[in-house]
Amino acid sequence: MAGKKIIVVGAGPGGLTSAMILAKRGFDVTVFEKEAVVGGRNAPIRLDGYTFDTGPTFLMMNFTLKEMFEESGRRAEDYIEVKKLEPMYRLRFPDFDIFPTSNRQHMQQQIADLFPGNEGGYERFLATESKRFELLFPCLQKPYSSLFDLFSPALLRALPHLSLGRSMFGQLGRYFDNDQLKLAFTFQAKYLGMSAWDCPAAFTMVPYIEHGHGIYHVIGGLNAISLAMQKVCEELGVNIRTSTPVKRLIIEAGAIKAVELESGERCSADDYIINADFSHAMLNLCAPGELKKYTQAKFDSMSYSxxxxxxxxxxxxxxxxxxxxxxxxxxxxxxxxxxxxxxxxxxxxxxxxxxxxxxxxxxxxxxxxxxxxxxxxxxxxxxxxxxxxxxxxxxxxxxxxxxxxxxxxxxxxxxxxxxxxxxxxxxDYNVHLGATFNIGHELLQMMYFRPRNRFEEFSNCYLAGGGTHPGSGLPTIYESARISANMLCKKHGVAFMPPGPLPTKADFQ
Ligand SMILES: Cc1cc2nc3c(=O)[nH]c(=O)nc-3n(C[C@H](O)[C@H](O)[C@H](O)COP(=O)(O)OP(=O)(O)OC[C@H]3O[C@@H](n4cnc5c(N)ncnc54)[C@H](O)[C@@H]3O)c2cc1C
Structure with a gap:
């Protein structure tokens, strides 16, 4: 396999993660990024001595990030400094504030003070949602290339925990009787760019992840993660070409033959990973009529964040x-x-x-x-x-x-x-419809029904980023990159370890 060439379009979190994992496994990787800095929506914005994160500011599931560095033969702590936030955040309602915390007793106490009688609901929330997370998250770490993948034993076991037909807000009604308290545990639907009244109940595992395992800040801002990944990529020999927009994909016989850059240069590889926003890339980098499934009409029919x-x-x-x-x-x-x-x-x-x-x-x-x-x-x-x-x-x-x-x-x-x-x-950011959290996360646009990690329309094209499975949000974007990297390894006979079991609570720190 040595020398198999991979081209990655976009140096966002998805593109950088796949590039560093594949480079570690011996692939010859080139990344094309249209901007002068890497990171995409996770890039730094520097103005007159101030540094801002363009997008992500909440890091959840720090363990997933650590795993991506381990896949690349590195330790995340050698590249970034992560701080757990306690309390996690302040929620300001018209008449009161609440300071959610992953400290169980402090959270219980706040609920008892503000919403007496709901403390038991908090315990039920933690118990039910931790089970959901443990069963469902491993199902998000696998590809869904065929309908049969929907019948895997792991997903069948998780099925009762999908709470089909229920929304996040509806699910919270099972724990709490106060609407504002329900909002404190459902506003997280906005992380997916959705309404808590439409967002599938399965995503109640997101507030659980916060309460069960905390949220983190990265010194320098979360953009420091992308800059660290750039460093790892360069150490591993990845050629990251910034300020180099890809203009179009050259398609022949159902495969990508080359990418054509804005400069007119053409570059070829054995396989390609598209990290640029999926909908934008397919609508702008492919010639009209090239795609059979993802036509303009298909994009028009999809829901977006x-x-x-x-x-x-x-x-x-x-x-x-x-x-x-x-x-x-x-x-x-x-x-x-x-x-x-x-x-x-x-x-x-x-x-x-x-x-x-x-x-x-x-x-x-x-x-x-x-x-x-x-x-x-x-x-x-x-x-x-x-x-x-x-x-x-x-x-x-x-x-x-x-x-x-x-x-x-x-x-x-x-x-x-x-x-x-x-x-x-x-x-400016090439995000279709400006839908910052990508294609909607309704169940009919998830897993097999979301644009697949091995993109079904071209035989040598893979996707990494929020527009493919498992979805938007840094941990799932990192997982999308690992899934695609693993699929490429399988294709080329390169050994890799599938993701291990979920870490214990202590490992989340
Ligand atoms: C305001 C905001 C807040 C967010 N907050 C959080 C949060 O707190 N926590 C969290 O987990 N997630 C958050 N997200 C969601 C998500 O984690 C980020 O959007 C993430 O950066 C998406 O990563 P990506 O790899 O899918 O795409 P992107 O970051 O968009 O990367 C795609 C890359 O492709 C490049 N590109 C596009 N077209 C071309 C082309 N033709 N040629 C070459 N390069 C191209 C782009 O310049 C970009 O660098 C937030 C998003 C936004 C916008």
């Missing part, structure tokens, strides 16, 4: 504000309906403010802070004219941030400001 309106603010002040604060709209459900069904901008918004400088002094000059303000908004199926709306909406969000957080004098302290709108996600 919401989008995000981002503000990155460098401020010349240190605020007494937690690392993560999630502020719920006064009428949360109405805001959700406007994002997902009405496809319009709300006047009353939920938003998330990250003030990571309180944990990590590397992000801003001394005495200053790097603030990140994320507001879920409709994806570009809304038809909103973001050039026209951008400034007004930014001011509208700032008004709410000032009104509902400690950042009362925020406007007086902004030194630098950057905004990313849904239009920017689509045009």
């Amino acid at each position: 919401c989008s995000i309106f981002m503000m990155y603010l460098g401020v010349d002040k240190v605020y007494d504000l937690p690392h993560h604060t999630i502020v719920f709209a006064q009428d949360y459900k109405r805001n959700v309906e406007e994002i997902f069904n009405g496809l319009k901008l709300s006047s009353d918004n939920s938003f998330y403010v990250q003030n990571a400088s309180v944990t990590d002094p590397t992000l801003a000059p001394e005495g200053k802070s790097a603030l990140y303000i994320l507001t879920p908004v409709p994806n570009n199926r809304s038809g909103i004219d973001w050039e026209a709306e951008k400034d007004r909406f930014a001011e509208h969000i700032l008004d709410q941030v000032v009104a509902r957080t400690e950042l009362k004098d925020l406007r007086d302290h902004i030194e630098v400001r950057k905004v990313i709108t849904p239009a920017n996600w689509e045009q």
Whole structure:
């Protein structure tokens, strides 16, 4: 097999993970990245001495990340410094705050104080959802290339834990009787860009993962993970060509023959991994008519996540504000309906403010802070004219941030400001419809029904990233890359170890 060539299109988390694993296993890997820096939606944004994460700020399942480094013959702790956050975050409701924590007793106490009588529900949540996680997560670490894969013994065992037909919000009704408490355990549907009322109950394992095992920050921001992966790739001989956009895929006889770069250069390999946003890549890198299943009509019929309106603010002040604060709209459900069904901008918004400088002094000059303000908004199926709306909406969000957080004098302290709108996600980040969390995670777009890790339309094409199985979110994106790398090894007769059992709780630290 020595010398088998792999081309990876995109140096996002999915592309970098697959590149480093394959390089360790002896493949000759080249990565083409359109931007000057690696990381994609997980890249750093550096402005006048401030560092911001473009996207991910919550690291869950640190053990998965560690495994990816181990697959590459490295120890993650030699490349990044990870900090567990306690409490995990602050949730701000109109009348009260709650500080969720993975410390069971402290969480019990907060529930007892704020929602007496619901403490038992918390224990039931932990017991039921840990079982779901243990049974379901291993099923997400495998490919679904054929319908038969849906009948594997592991998935059949997990089937009763899918809670088919139930939503996350419905599932939480089994544990708690208070709607705000249910929201504290279902807002995580937004991590998938979905509404808690539509998101399948199976994803209740996401809040379980937080409460059972905690969330983490990475010093320098989560973008430091992508930069560390770049370093590992380079140590292993991967050729990462940044500022090198791929213009199109050259297809012959049902296989990719070469990639054509913007410069006109053509490069060939034995196999190809597409990490660029799946829908964007297929709609833009393939000639019209080339795809038989993933036609324009197919893309039009699929559901997509919401989008995000981002503000990155460098401020010349240190605020007494937690690392993560999630502020719920006064009428949360109405805001959700406007994002997902009405496809319009709300006047009353939920938003998330990250003030990571309180944990990590590397992000801003001394005495200053790097603030990140994320507001879920409709994806570009809304038809909103973001050039026209951008400034007004930014001011509208700032008004709410000032009104509902400690950042009362925020406007007086902004030194630098950057905004990313849904239009920017689509045009600058190559994200179809600006749907930042990819194709929707309804069960009919999961596993066998999601674009497959071995892409079915071309014989030598694999996918890694949030648009393929198992889905969006860093741990699952890393798993998608490992699945595709393992499939390539199988194809070329290279030995590899399948993922081991889930680690014990202590290993999560
Ligand atoms: C605002 C935001 C917040 C998020 N928060 C979290 C979080 O807290 N925790 C979490 O786990 N996940 C989070 N996510 C989701 C997810 O983890 C990230 O979006 C992740 O970066 C997606 O990785 P990816 O590899 O699928 O794609 P990307 O990061 O988009 O990488 C794709 C790469 O392909 C490149 N590319 C595209 N087209 C071409 C081309 N033609 N030629 C060459 N290169 C190309 C792009 O430049 C990019 O580098 C968040 C996402 C966003 C947007």
